Amino acid sequence: xxxxxxxxxxxxxxxxxxxxxxxxxxxxxxxxxxxxxxxxxxxxxxxxxxxxxxxxxxxxxxxxxxxxxxxxxxxxxxxxxxxxxxxxxxxxxxxxxxxxxxxxxxxxxxxxxxxxxxxxxxxxxxxxxxxxxxxxxxxxxxxxxxxxxxxxxxxxxxxxxxxxxxxxxxxxxxxxxxxxxxxxxxxxxxxxxxxxxxxxxxxxxxxxxxxxxxxxxxxxxxxxxxxxxxxxxxxxxxxxxxxxxxxxxxxxxxxxxxxxxxxxxxxxxxxxxxxxxxxxxxxxxxxxxxxxxxxxxxxxxxxxxxxxxxxxxxxxxxxxxxxxxxxxxxxxxxxxxxxxxxxxxxxxxxxxxxxxxxxxxxxxxxxxxxxxxxxxxxxxxxxxxxxxxxxxxxxxxxxxxxxxxxxxxxxxxxxxxxxxxx
Numbered sequence: 001x002x003x004x005x006x007x008x009x010x011x012x013x014x015x016x017x018x019x020x021x022x023x024x025x026x027x028x029x030x031x032x033x034x035x036x037x038x039x040x041x042x043x044x045x046x047x048x049x050x051x052x053x054x055x056x057x058x059x060x061x062x063x064x065x066x067x068x069x070x071x072x073x074x075x076x077x078x079x080x081x082x083x084x085x086x087x088x089x090x091x092x093x094x095x096x097x098x099x100x101x102x103x104x105x106x107x108x109x110x111x112x113x114x115x116x117x118x119x120x121x122x123x124x125x126x127x128x129x130x131x132x133x134x135x136x137x138x139x140x141x142x143x144x145x146x147x148x149x150x151x152x153x154x155x156x157x158x159x160x161x162x163x164x165x166x167x168x169x170x171x172x173x174x175x176x177x178x179x180x181x182x183x184x185x186x187x188x189x190x191x192x193x194x195x196x197x198x199x200x201x202x203x204x205x206x207x208x209x210x211x212x213x214x215x216x217x218x219x220x221x222x223x224x225x226x227x228x229x230x231x232x233x234x235x236x237x238x239x240x241x242x243x244x245x246x247x248x249x250x251x252x253x254x255x256x257x258x259x260x261x262x263x264x265x266x267x268x269x270x271x272x273x274x275x276x277x278x279x280x281x282x283x284x285x286x287x288x289x290x291x292x293x294x295x296x297x298x299x300x301x302x303x304x305x306x307x308x309x310x311x312x313x314x315x316x317x318x319x320x321x322x323x324x325x326x327x328x329x330x331x332x333x334x335x336x337x338x339x340x341x342x343x344x345x346x347x348x349x350x351x352x353x354x355x356x357x358x359x360x361x362x363x364x365x366x367x368x369x370x371x372x373x374x375x376x377x378x379x380x381x382x383x384x385x386x387x388x389x390x391x392x393x394x395x396x397x398x399x400x401x402x403x404x405x406x407x408x409x410x411x412x413x414x415x416x417x418x419x420x421x422x
Contacts, residue, residue: 054421058408060357069348069387075280077339081272087261088239089114103244110242121233128226135219142212149208153201163194246272276335278325287321295346296325354395359407371406378419
């Protein structure tokens with residue numbers, strides 16, 4: 001009988017493990033899993049599903065400097081003085097100059113034939129001549145009447161002198177007792193009567209003189225009034241001859257040759273070639289920001305001109321505001337009427353601001369977002385833009401000097417947080 005080995009076996013007790021050694025593998029596994037999860041999510045956050053070719057984008061760097069807020073507009077060269085000549089009366093017009101011909105100030109450009117106006121003038125001149133003749137006749141009659149009054153006064157004066165001498169003789173005679181007292185009283189009465197008659201005659205002469213002066217003044221006023229009527233008709237007849245108000249060239253005919261015209265109808269324009277201005281068509285949205293005196297830079301082909309706004313139209317036409325620019329110094333020989341031009345109007349000057357080159361990102365980003373270039377990615381950021389100029393955009397917040405931005409159209413980015421740049 002073979003014996004087993006049970007007697008040879010000894011039970012060995014396992015030593016107790018510490019708590020740290022028991023839970024260490026689980027902690028290690030859990031930590032590793034967490035690190036993997038965090039790394040995974042971070043890799044998801046830094047990755048970009050959209051890729052845009054870098055060479056299709058326009059990039060610019062945020063700078064600090066002065067910003068001139070301006071607008072670019074179009075316009076044309078116009079004559080500073082280009083009067084339009086109008087018809088003053090109804091009639092038939094005859095034009096003597098062709099459009100584009102040189103004219104001198106005071107030169108006859110057109111005439112208007114108006115038989116009715118000529119007839120009115122002749123009638124009023126006849127009335128004036130009649131009034132003058134009537135005034136002369138009335139003056140002669142008044143002078144004749146005045147002579148009659150003076151004759152009566154002279155006779156009364158003679159009677160007065162005779163009555164005085166008679167009274168003097170009567171005084172001497174009554175002292176000598178040659179005549180009666182009654183005869184002396186009669187001589188005194190005759191003197192009183194002669195004095196009254198002379199005084200009355202003298203006042204009638206003065207009244208006749210006053211009446212003559214009054215009638216002369218009244219007729220003079222009537223004649224003067226008629227003179228005004230004749231002068232006005234003469235002015236209207238003279239206005240039938242249309243002359244050039246300035247030296248320059250004839251613009252355009254505004255009516256046909258030998259056509260019937262009415263009062264106030266435009267006939268021709270005359271262009272003064274001695275001084276030109278620029279007429280700008282400014283968008284209505286900038287109309288409130290325009291002001292007289294603002295500086296304007298005009299580019300006319302290869303010619304660069306400087307000027308300032310002289311006046312601004314008070315109305316809006318076709319969503320545009322018209323503004324006139326007066327040049328500082330120009331060579332008139334190189335300018336032509338209605339010549340097209342481009343201009344830059346200086347609206348505002350801002351010193352020491354953050355700015356970046358202007359691009360389509362302003363409109364496509366709504367002025368609230370932009371994409372900053374970091375390594376090979378474009379990262380979206382919230383920004384606040386300020387004043388806009390032709391070349392620059394002011395940045396109020398959300399940027400630092402030296403950052404590089406995408407300034408081209410942002411529609412290809414589809415509002416992604418990050419875009420890879422290939």
